[in-house]
Amino acid sequence: DAKTTQPNSMESNEEEPVHLPCNHSTISGTDYIHWYRQLPSQGPEYVIHGLTSNVNNRMASLAIAEDRKSSTLILHRATLRDAAVYYCILMGHPNTGNQFYFGTGTSLTVIP
């Protein structure tokens, strides 16, 4: 089972960019890199995912290393509402991958 390694916690000032790292040195060629976040007392919510190329959406950007052994979730301007636990997860192709391994994630604190 592919595993990920993330820092336990990070802090950021409000309205500044945040770079959340994730190491996944045992990633296989068919694993997708997913990011979810969990706000306090809520279920996780999807943030972004990618395979090889960098990805952007309205919530964040995902930068994937060329060797795919690490990735970085980028929040361009942190707000207080971005304070959450962020999980980096590997998943196989949707037709075959049915198990997510969440790990303990990175708890992001946003300082006003």
Add this chain to the structure above:
Amino acid sequence: NAGVTQTPKFRVLKTGQSMTLLCAQDMNHEYMYWYRQDPGMGLRLIHYSVGEGTTAKGEVPDGYNVSRLKKQNFLLGLESAAPSQTSVYFCASRDRGYIQYFGAGTRLSVL
């Protein structure tokens, strides 16, 4: 849009009692999942289903049973609750793509 709805939101059981947690989704998704989350931990997969009438074991299936009689519903049963099953339970559903949609969770305490 209701999305994924979990019932009940809170429950307290005594050791040995049984109960069923209900998950309902209105997005016509094929895949459904049950997770548990213990304090300070990430989510761990209990059981999942790839379609109506099918179920499969996840990472921590012991002590739980599931059923998927209808596509929109996924039930999680505890036949004889134990204190170790005190946790927050999350249900999720996924279409044929990549995104899982989660419910708000059920907080269960077993005394």
